[in-house]
Structures are given as C-alpha cells and as structure tokens.
Amino acid sequence: MKNTDTVWDIVEAKRDGFFALSDRIWDMPETNYEEHHSAEEHARQLDIEGFRVERGIAGLPTAVMGEAGEGGPVIAILGEFDALPGMSQEAGVAEQREVKANGNGHGCGHNMLGAGSMLAAAAVKAFLAANGLKGRVRYYGCPAEEGGSSKGFMVRAGVFDDVDIAISWHPAAFAGVNNPVSLACNEINFHFTGRSSHASATPHLGRSALDAVELMNVGVNYMREHMPSTARIHYAVTDTGGSAPNVVQARATVRYLIRARNLPELLSLVERVKKVAQGAALMTETSVGSEVISGDANLVGNAPLEELMFAKLQRLGPPVFNDEDRATARKFQQTMSSEDISSSYARFGLKPKKDQPLCDEIFPLYAGDSTIVGSTDVGSVSWVVPTVQMRGATYAIGTPGHSWQLVAQGKLPAAHKGMAHAAKVMASTAIELIGNPELIDAAKADLRARLDGTPFVNPIPNDVQPPLPERQSQ
Template identity: 70%
Template structure:
C-alpha cells in the first residue's frame, strides 16, 4: 500500500462540494441517455477542477471524459449518473411518497456513484501535481448503465485502449471489494408485424402481433426449466399494439433481457430465444424482426488490484456512521421484510446481527456468492483493461436495489459517508499503481494470462447503434 496517503486528506478537503454534487444529481433524475443536466453538472465540476474535458465521447451525447496529468500510467475512474423510471420518492420519508407520479428516481445510487468517482479523480489529479509524479487520471462519465451499455460503446470506440487500470465502485449495504462475478447480458427487442382486422366482424382475416408476443413469452417461460441455473430472462411489452380490443393488433414489440454466466453461454441463450420468437411468428403467421439494443460482458477479476483495494479499505476503516445515521437507517429498515435483511447479509456471507441498521465493517476479500447478482457494463471494460471495484455501505442493511427506500436514503449523511469511503479507496489504489510499478506489472500480467486463454468479442458489435431513445417508450 502506498505511503503517500495524503491523497485521502485531499478527499476530505474536497468532499463537501461533491456531497452537494451528489445531492443535485439526486434532484434531477434522468433516464438512459437522457442525462443532459446531470452530464452538464459533471462537466462543470471537471472544468472547475481544471481537467481537460471532452463531451459526447463515443458518439454518446451525455458521456463526458475529463483528463489530467502527463505521461506515466493511465488510471481510469468510472462514474455513472443515470436514474430509473417509476421510482420518484421524497427524501428521508419512510413511506412511499412520490415527488412526481410515475417519475424517475435514483434507485441504484448512481447520484452517489458518479460524484464519488469524480471526487477520487480530482484528488488524484491534485496529488499527482503536488508529488510531481508522472501519471494521468481520467474520469469517465458514463451514461445509461441501467440497460444502455454505454461503457461497451466506449470500449468499441477504443476509449480504453491506452488505459492501464480501471476503477469503479457501487453503493451497497456493506463495504468491501466487489466480487468479480456478474452476468453477461444482451437486451433485444422483438417486433412482430401481422395484419389488422375487425376483431368481431372479420377475425379470420387478422394476424395478431400481440398473440405472437404472448406466445413468445410463454415459450421463453417454458424454456426456464431447461436453461442453466445462473441464467436469467426478463421481458417487458414495449408496444402492445394499441388500446382497442376490437382491433386485431397489427404490430407489437417485446423487449427481452437475456443473462448468463459468461459470453458463450449468453449467446447460446440468445439463439434459443430467437428460435422461440421465430416459432411464435410461424404459429401466428406474422413476421418478426429482432434488434439488439445493448449488451454487457461478465466481470473479469484481477487479484493484485483486489488485494490493493482491500488493503486500502482496511486501512481507512468503515464509513464511520454515528448514532443519528443508525436511527435514520432504522426507520427504513423497519419497512423491509426479514427476508430482505437476511438476503443482504447472505450476499456477502455475513452473519446477521439483530438490530443492526448500518454496517461499519469491511467484509473479507472474496466474500459473497453467486445467488444474488446482476449485470453491469463495467464487465465489458474488465475484458480490455485490468479492473477493480469496491462496494461501500451507504444505506440501511436489507434495502433492495431499485427501490423507493433506496431513493429516500440517497441524500442522507450516511450516503455521503459511504461516498467518501469509496472515493478514498479508489484514490488509494490509483496512488498505489502510480507509486508501485510492481503492482501495475502484476495486475497486467494476470490480465494478459487470462486473455491469452479467453478471446473477447464485445457484445456491442459494430452494427449496433447506441439506443439513445430507449427511455422514450
């Protein structure tokens, strides 16, 4: 671990401004690729800090990159700032209370995520200058993590080709190094086209696209019995063909999110789902077109970087919650089921502690299991550059991701303390990599050994356009 941890003191000095940034982003929740105001806030902070700023990276209007430093290793610190639909919620209120009917909300803590990552980058920038060290720190403001796969488009555009190490984090109930396991995924829209007709006078002349959607979904549901236990398939009907039941629906669209343990398994699943769609079209005498919107690779771990991040977290300690933080969190924990709380402990192989609303522990390196896992576009980055992430406690134990309870806790002092811990952990690893060439060499050697045995094809292929309007449905 680096002896130059005055990078942490720089985070302490800068933290209030970044707590305010997080709170502002919380107050302007924007969906995939619509994060115009949030990106502008991050750009303004980068410019105020003296970064060299690029907007519209990889052809994504709400992507922003800031770079500082000269020569030496390139450290990427990735941030996010997209929100989720239907999760509008008043802050600090322990009952469902939307600020806007069907409005958006930061139900995954991305208001904190981008702010902490930018804070870490700013601290490393100042530390490099003060120490007179060679190195570049680059903040990647990444839109549309929630299904839009912006990092995959950035990888495809070559924006990580010169990066030596990539760092990220995520808000959680507990603090520690993120176990490098996630599901590879693709999001595909299936649009069926049939023939409209009067549903009563001439039903025999119609060919229902909605029937095809329903038959496809039934087929996928039957497939669940015959797919790997770690695979997942979810769907949403994007266009049901209209609101008139007396019209045979001539067009309908369903969006499927297909996940599996690794890329090979995922592509096999995608092929099976496409066959089901073709079967549904055959049964209904309709036509189907499949359009891939996005895709993420599974996470690849890097033990040297994970060990460095664990050492930083243990040296810093937990977020440092106080009595008021615990009392605040307890109000939200009271809205949760015992199953929610138990599942939160089980995710990190921890023993439940009755009456504990917040956690200050650093869980052991490697803790966790494969039973509760999602997907992230950080996975695609981890296939092209050595990557490490941490999680830090920001909210009540048991709080479900993508929930109104998480939104309500997103501006609390506990959230700020978890944000600061994450920034210190990432900045500490960046300092270690720059000061300790052996660490960088070990991280890159492990990465090269993995890639030598595992060829990579970006799930964002050349024919896929960024789904900039996917939130409009």
Template identity: 60%
Template structure:
C-alpha cells in the first residue's frame, strides 16, 4: 500500500462528519468578522477530534487554531468559513431563488474550504497518532478572507511564526495546483466633509462632499490610462450624503480597492489615488480623511511544494463525479452565457469541450492560460512561510465566482466529492513533507530565495486593527 493510500483512507473514514459540517456552515452564512456560529462549529469539531485548541487567534474572536502531535516540523492547513452579502440562494435549484433571512450566501464555497481543510488536518493528526511519527499539524480557522484580510492581521500578530509549511485549497471549476498569482490589494476609505446648506436658497454657502467624491472618481478614471495594465481600482459608496437633493451634502464616504501585482506597485498606486482624493477636496473646498481598512499581499509560489502537490493529484486522478453530478451541473450551465463558460476554459488554457459540465481530470502544472487575477489574504501567509494551494473542481465549469450559482451548488454531492478530494490532496502533501526532510529543506530554500530581494513588509499600517464586529444579539 502506498503512503498516499494510508492517509487517503483516513480521510475517507471521517468524510461524512465533515460533509455535514460543510452543510451546516453553508446554512449559517456569515460575512467578514461575524462568523461566530461558523467558528463555533469548527471549534466544536476540533474538540471532538481531540485537537488542542487556541481560540481568539491574533485577538480575532472568530479565528481558531487546533494543534496535534509532538516535535518535528509544524504543518499548517488553512481553512475559511466566511460568506458574501447578497448571494443567498436555495441549494440544488438551478434558478435564482434567495432564502429569506440575511441575504448572505456562500457564493465562493468557503463552507467547503474550511471543512475540507479541517478534514485534512484530522487525517494527518490520526496518522501521527497511529504511527508515533514526530511532527505537528495545525488547523487554522481563518475568518474574513472576503475583504477583511484576517490572515494578514494574523501574520502580523505572529500566528505563523513557528510554522514550517502552510497548505490550503479553494473550490474551483478545474482541478490543478494553484499557479500562485494574485494581486496585492488595499481597501482604503475616503471620507469627505463639507458644509450643508439649502441647495436652492443658499447654494453658495454649501461645500458639497458629494461633488468631491464624484470628482475623485472622475480623477481615478483618468488615472487608469496611466498605470500598468494589470492594476485595478474599483469602488463602492459607503455614504452618498443622504437622500435629500435640496440639501448640499456635507459628508460622503467611499471605499476603494486598489490592486497591483506586487507590494511596491500597490504602495505607489495607493499614493497616486490619495493625491486624486486630495485634489478633489481642494477643488470643492472640502476636507478628506483617508484610512486603510485592510490590505493583503500578492501570493508567492513554492516550486518543491507545488511539485509534490501535483504528484498527489496525479496519483488520485480527477474528482470522481457521476452522471447525476453532471446532470445538475448542466442545468447550472444552462443559466450561464457562452462567454462565462469560454472564459473558464481560457483561464486555464484548456480547449473548449462540449457536453462536459464538470472537470473530472487534473490539469498539468505547466499548462497556463489567460491570467484573470483576484486577491487573497493567503498571500501574506505565503510571504511568512512556504505555502502551496490546490484548486479543486466542485462546481459547473463557467460558474462565476461570487455568484448565486456557486451558492446553489454548495451542498450538492459534487461539492462533497470535490471537498473530500481536496482534503486528500492536502493531507497527502502534508504527509510527504513530514516524511521527507529533504523536501522540507528544499521548500524552505525556495521560499528564502523568493523573499531575499524584497523581504516581507506587512501592507497594513501598525495602527490599523481588524474591523471586528460584535456578536449578533440573539
């Protein structure tokens, strides 16, 4: 029996309990820093599986860590469980059908992400206990990946200082080792303050904060032509100044997401956007208060870990979907545009396939597609320790990220199969590191070489704290 078979059997032996955990978290969607119930579910599972538990990691009430084992290297397996606003959807229905309630939904699959990571950590814990091998495995339950940068705050607080290797995954349309491309990202708030007045009788006495924020947006739109093509700047109004058009708006607030391929590029772009805001304030005789809400770094790859993760995928083969899985995925695809589906294939450099609603194969590492890059707070962990991430098929090809279609598929048998597969990939990768000192050494050397030219600088200013949210009243 191969080493991988042993750990994969341990995953299978407990899969039902963790599929149920994923479904419970799906049914209690909580957005950034409000994941009290979801964190409690993960903490309860850690306790049931015999982990030593650390709660309130880095001072964040919805972050938890469980550890098992003794001595040896420390392997961290990272999970998430935050949802998204506005993506409520009934499970197993291939048409928009929101569920009454908060309006939140697991439109990025983090209910599966956390459950599979904890399943993988449990399998490694059981292997350590059975074999008596030296080594420690940790499960980190990480909140607020969607815009809250919790892992960046956790890295800054030292939560990963003694970790040797970090492993994670993400639900996807295709199964492959993640190519470690992401954008560094700052979420920055601009609050303009002017002077209210009667918009008809005394407009000359007013100083419009709404004019200021609109001029800022115009300025940033002109700036787009003069930044690198892979930079991104987008915004959302947090306060447009009220609903009365006959009052000159005295206060407005807007949040920008400012992205670049690396930290130096992002820091430089941040300053340019700030200058646009300051110029808008000067033009309108208002003032602007600028504050950073969160920020994350770009991802760093790790070739030795990526190679060993690929070998685990290749030995496992693809996710074992069946005809019923494909039938429902085809119904989801019927709600999508042809462009949605083609874009997914382009992203991974795969030719368009007809009548193939699910990916049941593994893409090779060397296969590259058209980069379509977002941001993740896993980037900060990857600067702190050698990190590798899997992407595993759990939903219909073409399903847009952050969509009701992802929520609808989050409790289906295909999702369960994908998350269990991901647990096997992560557990197998962890086991290979624990059993191979040379691999661990190579992974650390690769990481040191990547950070030698530009050591890590936390993108969040030291005075900025996590935007924690109170526990909801019962």
C-alpha cells in the first residue's frame, strides 16, 4: 500500500473547511438532543465532501451518519457536537465574560471533536478513492454525550452491528493514548409520592415526599463508606414539591448519577441505591418509583489498536504551536490555580514543567491516573466494537474541564492546530487498518478475550426511550 503518511497531506489540504465547521458549531451551542442546527451543519458538510448521508439514525433526530467507499472493512470515526448549559463565554478572552446570560457553551470542546473526526473521515475517503482501495469509512455524528447517552441508544438500535473498528478522540491539554478507563454510569430519577396536608393544623395527616428525598440522601451518604473506592454517586433535587413551608409536600424528585468501575459493579450499586430509596419510602409512608434517564458502559480497552494509534502519534510527533499560541495560553494559565495546572499533569501521568503553556510532547502510552476519570457513552460502543481513542492537545495546560476557560479557547488557532493533529492520527490509523486485515482480526480477538464470561448488558433498559425534548415537555 502507498505510504499512509500521505493521508496527512490530505488533512492539511482540507483542514480550513473543517476549522470553519468547528467555529460554526462553537457559535451555535446546543445541548442534549436539541442540536438541530449543529447536526444539520454536520450533514451539510458531509454532503459537500460527497458522503452518502443519513439523518435521524437510531430514531434520534439530531444523529447523523455519512458513509463513503465500497466493500472491505467498515471503519467508524465517532464525533460529537453537543454543548453544556450555563457555559456561555466570549471567545478568545482570558476573563469570564458571558455572551448570553445563562446561555450554553462548548465547555468540553465538542465543536472540535465532531469537526476533527469528520476531517479524519474525509481524508480517509479521499485516500481510498485516490488509491483505488476497498473499504468503507463512516462518520457518526453523535448527539447528547453530556448526560444523554446517545451512543448507548445507537448501540441498542444496532447501528454499529456491521462496524469492524471504531475510532475517536477528545480535546485535552496533552496529546497521547492514555489508559482506556471510564466509569459505567446510570442517571436515575426517584419520584416520591406522599400526601399533602396543613403543616401546622393537621401535620399528622401528611406524608412528606420531601422528607423521603432527604432520608434517601442521608442513607446513600452513609452507604458511601461501604462501596468500592472507585465508585462515585452524585445527586440533585429536581422537584422539592413546592415552595410553601406550611404545606406538607406530596411529591418530590431526586436525580441520582451512579458511577462504578465496570458494568457488573454498576448494576450491583444501582440495586443498593434502589433499596435505600425503598427504605426512605417505608420510613415516611410514601411510595417511590424510579425512572432511568441514561446510562453508559465503562470503556473496554484494546491493546492492538492502542499500540497502533500510539505508533502513529510517535511518527507524527506532537502538535506544532508557535510563540503567539504560547503567549495566549499563558494568559489563560494566569486565570488558573497552581492546583489546576499540577492536576492537569497528574491526570496524564506527567511531571509538571515550568513555563509549558501548551503541549510539546506525546505522553507515554497508558500513562495517567486511572482514578481521575468520568464517564462517556463511547464506553457502550467499546463493548460491541473494538474501539480506540486518543487525546488531542487543543488548549492551555491546566484548563479545567467544563469551564469558561475551555469555552473561550475553542476557536483559537491552537485549538485548530490540535484538532488537525488529532485528525491526522485518526486518519492514518484507519488507513493502516484497512490495508492490514490481520490488525482488525487481532483487535477483534483482543475484545473477545476481554469480554469472555462478561456479556454486554446495556445500562439503558430496552423500555427506556431517549430523553428527547418533545418527550420531556409532554
């Protein structure tokens, strides 16, 4: 096969159009399952690049897929484009300054994630055509990663059933292939129902749903001492049952996000939390019902794919930033604490360096602190398809995730350069796999070995529907 490095030249030739796509998505931040404009922008770019485009895949109105090529293996490159609520921030400004009060913003860099993945897919498409190679590349534009678990619903719908390999990336402070570790999770509403009454005249006739929520929270907090140290549980009271203290609250809802190291551990922990909820209902003589909102499986690693992607990273080298990029990054670092910066290094298993505003290295394969992790719906894909993802350096070292600083850096030249760098790595990884079927076979064998005796159980039950806005308003 022709040298796969030539796909990097294709990325360079196409990058400006995808920088513009990333910036357009930054300008229209949309949250879970409301990404109609963002999804249409992605579909339009796929049309421009000559992909066969499908909108609304898996019954999700804001999910899009583009395919190119014929025959051969199917390589999926995963993208995202959802934003976060309350993260509005002016671009390029190293001080907190909202564009719109309480507006949305791309605090996790998904404007870059989607555009960079599509850039990689477009480069693979062009390489296959130019070299007359068999193989198919698909770009999956996935909505609602931030708590909406769209990929879990897409897995359940079977859209990955004929995919051989899945590739993705995520914006970060450093570039590399780190430990493929994430926490399995479920987001569950617990609805308590009691009986209202006059809180002073007839308190004995009331049964407080809000009391039940408070007791559930106390019970779960006591449970923390007796659960695995890698597990995490968070909650928010979403309905207190009213604002009048002289009325016993007949309803109340608390939403729990339960995380665990793997699926079996998660399923066990969820059952324990449900028992606490039942106990709170018994103590208050109320009733309780639960409703799963979303769920992600933990990431399943794949050594053959990770070693291949890391080799491509080493061959390419770190992203190339200039003095102006570094000067801008230093301004943002001045808004961060020393703990922010040291934690950024620790997360990727690196020793802190003085005056290193941007990444100028590739961090070692599998480096990083496996306790500083969250959840991702890429995990659900990794149980059914051999999956690999990298981190791409796109913002100043020390930038907290889900922060105004991250939003503000999302359109800078450094963000564009890091995005193109990640696209080159993903594209060359895909081309290498298409040209070497034995690598795909090795990746599939690795996944089978890891899952031996542990069948996939989607943390989203079959009767749970995606939390689309139109359903939530009914």
